[in-house]
Amino acid sequence: MMVRFQLLLVLWLLIKALPVHAVEVVEGAAYQKPEGLVKAIALLQQTEAGREIYQRAHEAQVPIREGKISKTEITATRTLEGKNERYDFVVQVLISQDKDPVFQALDLAHELVHAVSPKKNPFDPNMNASEYVQHGIEGEGGEANAIAEECKVGRELSDNKAIKSETVQLIKARCQYVWKLENDNSKWKKSFYQLGQYYHNFIRALNATKPDYREVAEWNEKLEAKSPMFSSAAAHKPYPVALLEEYLEVTKIVCDRAMKSRIGRGIASFTAFEERCKAIRNSP
Numbered sequence: 157m158m159v160r161f162q163l164l165l166v167l168w169l170l171i172k173a174l175p176v177h178a179v180e181v182v183e184g185a186a187y188q189k190p191e192g193l194v195k196a197i198a199l200l201q202q203t204e205a206g207r208e209i210y211q212r213a214h215e216a217q218v219p220i221r222e223g224k225i226s227k228t229e230i231t232a233t234r235t236l237e238g239k240n241e242r243y244d245f246v247v248q249v250l251i252s253q254d255k256d257p258v259f260q261a262l263d264l265a266h267e268l269v270h271a272v273s274p275k276k277n278p279f280d281p282n283m284n285a286s287e288y289v290q291h292g293i294e295g296e297g298g299e300a301n302a303i304a305e306e307c308k309v310g311r312e313l314s315d316n317k318a319i320k321s322e323t324v325q326l327i328k329a330r331c332q333y334v335w336k337l338e339n340d341n342s343k344w345k346k347s348f349y350q351l352g353q354y355y356h357n358f359i360r361a362l363n364a365t366k367p368d369y370r371e372v373a374e375w376n377e378k379l380e381a382k383s384p385m386f387s388s389a390a391a392h393k394p395y396p397v398a399l400l401e402e403y404l405e406v407t408k409i410v411c412d413r414a415m416k417s418r419i420g421r422g423i424a425s426f427t428a429f430e431e432r433c434k435a436i437r438n439s440p
Contacts, residue, residue, distance in 0.1 A: 273297025
């Protein structure tokens with residue numbers, strides 16, 4: 157699942173594993189982890205890949221909770237201090253409550269990659285749509301990393317004799333394509349750019365953001381109209397489409413509110429943001 161940004165504009169297991177905490181305290185409130193999620197964390201820690209990513213999340217104090225779908229939420233709070241501003245980010249991982257603990261463990265491996273890896277600031281006025289989409293897929297902590305990580309965990313869990321054979325077959329069905337390409341990094345990343353029915357609409361939407369000619373040439377090389385191999389569970393669209401829509405949504409919100417807050421005084425970042433705002437003005 158790709159990272160979801162929420163913007164608040166303010167004036168304003170087991171083997172040398174970390175303990176599985178059934179209760180965690182977040183912002184002073186205790187959260188009791190459901191039994192299934194506790195089992196999922198324990199399963200994750202039974203794998204070498206899972207222990208490593210869980211430890212990084214544990215050290216970063218990333219909250220892990222159940223939710224309707226699996227996703228990483230990043231809440232960005234923008235604080236204005238005179239003509240200066242600051243963004244503070246809070247990360248939380250949600251894991252689908254309706255899944256078997258084995259598949260919750262796979263989702264958790266995926267989401268923790270998003271949660272602990274360096275991210276590009278979506279509110280950076282100098283970031284364009286092309287960079288945002290490409291980094292969201294190919295960058296550290298992007299979708300290619302996250303799906304590869306979940307299937308590393310899946311491979312190890314497939315060898316766990318305590319897991320039912322039917323569940324193992326489902327893991328293999330989920331990860332066989334990933335395992336097939338794990339030693340071909342170029343082909344692996346390119347497979348994320350298969351857009352199917354969204355091919356032409358994506359090109360039009362991206363061109364509306366006014367990329368330069370080099371970016372256009374690069375995208376023409378990457379994009380294919382083949383049926384998508386990977387799609388966002390939240391948006392139900394191929395990752396490039398979902399990420400571009402996310403970029404446009406964040407940009408429009410920031411531009412709209414920056415314009416309003418500019419009345420009567422200059423906000424330092426708004427001048428830099430103007431070019432980004434202009435580039436998406438005619439986007440869908």
